[in-house]
Amino acid sequence: MAATLQIQTDGKGLYEITDRVHEVIASMEVDDGVCVVFVQHTSASLTIQENADPSARRDLEGWMERSVPEGQPEFTHTMEGADDMPSHIRSMLTDVSLSIPIVDGRLTLGTWQGIYLFEHRAESHRRRVVVQALGA
Amino acid sequence: MAATLQIQTDGKGLYEITDRVHEVIASMEVDDGVCVVFVQHTSASLTIQENADPSARRDLEGWMERSVPEGQPEFTHTMEGADDMPSHIRSMLTDVSLSIPIVDGRLTLGTWQGIYLFEHRAESHRRRVVVQALGA
Amino acid sequence: MAATLQIQTDGKGLYEITDRVHEVIASMEVDDGVCVVFVQHTSASLTIQENADPSARRDLEGWMERSVPEGQPEFTHTMEGADDMPSHIRSMLTDVSLSIPIVDGRLTLGTWQGIYLFEHRAESHRRRVVVQALGA
DSSP: OEEEEEEEEEEEESOOHHHHHHHHHHTOOSSSSSEEEEEESSSEEEEEOOOOOOHHHHHHHHHHHHHOOOOOOOOOTTTTTTTTHHHHHHHSBBSSSSEEEEETTTTTTTEEEEEEEEEEOSEEEEEEEEEEEEEE | EEEEEEEEEEEOOOOOOOOHHHHHHHHOOEEEEEEEEEOOOOEEEEEEEEOOOHHHHHHHHHHHHSHHHSSSTTTTOOTTTTTOOOOHHHHHHHHHHEEEOOOOOEEOOOEEEEEEEEEEOOOOOEEEEEEEEEEE | EEEEEEEEEESSSSEEOOHHHHHHHHHTTTTSSSEEEEOOOOEEEEEEEEEHHHHHHHHHHHHHHHHSSSOOOTOOOOOTTTTTHHHHHHHHHHSSSEEEEEEEEEEOTTTTOOOOOOOOOOEEEEEEEEEEEEEE
């Protein structure tokens, strides 16, 4: 069973989608299995990160901005703007798919783990994330 | 069900394997499930990236070359050459396994997503990639 | 079926857990399926790396220390110490989950591949890693 989430983004940054994934998984009634989360883009990605303190999120975003900066003179793939190529690199460094065990019908996320969509483009986008439950 | 692809590489770079993965999955006749792609090496890796414009691919390769350069004086694991240690680091930063949902018998890749083997060694290699379909 | 490994760490570094994962999978008697390894933390992560030569491991640890250094003046999430924010970034760059095909009851790891827990915090921790076998 699979469902597709539509995530509206509004510029670069981490968007928490934990509750929406929980909701989909709960509706699928899989007791023992795995949840696969898959983003259908190459300029937005996934990561599991601390969801307690927003300062961690801001620092992750800031580190990416400094470590994979826009405007590198070597870039040739720039037709869609200065954030185009950094988006692909940032996606490559994070995750396109996550596999999370389901035990007793629940995702086995740790206490402080949240699931995030990482939007790498400056403009607003509607992103597609496939959420699947496999098992019985 | 699992099959092992043999991918012949000829130096560093991204090698698209999307069609070969599609082919294996089609032969396995899984309608609703997950495709696991797994590379059996630590100096070559996997990534899902834009497959429309080759300039994106070249820029990803160039960024890796600049950001995880050969010849770092701190390296001690250099017996197999200057590309040895950067290969392991580049593998660590990308993916060893990918999980892609299968819905109605097809991989749910986005419009512009291609599956790539990322060869990190300068010499030619025959790489092994396990492709598996799980489900019913 | 899923089991939770408790991994005692003693400072930053790569801790091999391959044998413990093999043991869990062997006990689950899945012939054809997938093994999902999932770490329940955001300051420790997973990676599959060369397990032959310890110098590779040391160089991976050293590269992380230099490339995602402590004490970056831009960090604001520093309450738990100088290794707090670098831990989250290093986790984001490596893996929170691994999917490894099981064929004929065995993990399809390559000859030189070992599974590692990457501890990013300086102090000792007891880390939780969920190991799951899915299939028949």
